[in-house]
Amino acid sequence: AQSVTQLDSHVSVSEGTPVLLRCNYSSSYSPSLFWYVQHPNKGLQLLLKYTSAATLVKGINGFEAEFKKSETSFHLTKPSAHMSDAAEYFCVVSDQPTGGGNKLTFGTGTQLKVEL
Amino acid sequence: DVKVTQSSRYLVKRTGEKVFLECVQDMDHENMFWYRQDPGLGLRLIYFSYDVKMKEKGDIPEGYSVSREKKERFSLILESASTNQTSMYLCASSSWGLAGNTIYFGEGSWLTVV
Helix, strand or coil: CCEEEECCCEEEEECCCCEEECEEEECCCCCEEEEEEECCCCCEEEEEEECCCCCEEECHHHCEEEEECCCCEEEEEECCCCHHHCEEEEEEEECCCCCCCCCCEECCCEEEEEEC | CCCEEECCCEEEECCCCCEEECEEECCCCCEEEEEEEECCCEEEEEEEECCCCCCEECCCCCCCEEEEEECCEEEEEECCCCHHHCEEEEEEEECCCCCCCCCEECCCEEEEEC
16 A cells, blocks of 8 residues: 655745755555646646655756655755746655556645745 | 647536546557546546556546547546536556656646536
8 A cells, every 4th residue: 555645735935945845655665756746727747756766866947856765755855946836746656566557646735835 | 749638628517417528648658547636635546547448446436437449548437427526637648667657647627517
């Protein structure tokens, strides 16, 4: 069984300040972990993914996330927020022991607000 | 460029109507999915399909059915729409292979049942 918890439903930052969106997971197997972003009235776009390679994963638009097995965490960070980062972010886990199927479990989302 | 297309972006239907939501992908992916998205609940899997004419129930299949007659097309069917099915529906696709393959999403279909 797998689950994912996004610890904050809303995060507000000022433009130019760091972003931290927190995610904890549980998994029966070695998980694959993803962060997706959703802008208003749009589908979900992949930001980055972890699949048992390097624990620090770099994604698009300056985002990165670190897989910490001991803490079962996969927090998303960005050094300097931009207005265009305002969106909803989803942490996602998949622990299919073999390939295929890709049944994912989504967190409930974190709404990021960026203020001037 | 990867593309998952949901033909209907906004629909308003009456209670009891039969509703079809269509999804087409152009990436020759084996796997296709239907999710619904509701505020505070994230995305929940309704059905998925890993091959033509194959389907499996997700976490919330009640009140829904699906059809996959061609590899590129996956339809979600609400046999008799109800107001609690008012939601955003997202179609997605992915390919077989190593765990962790990226899932690609369509832009969503907003369904309102009145």
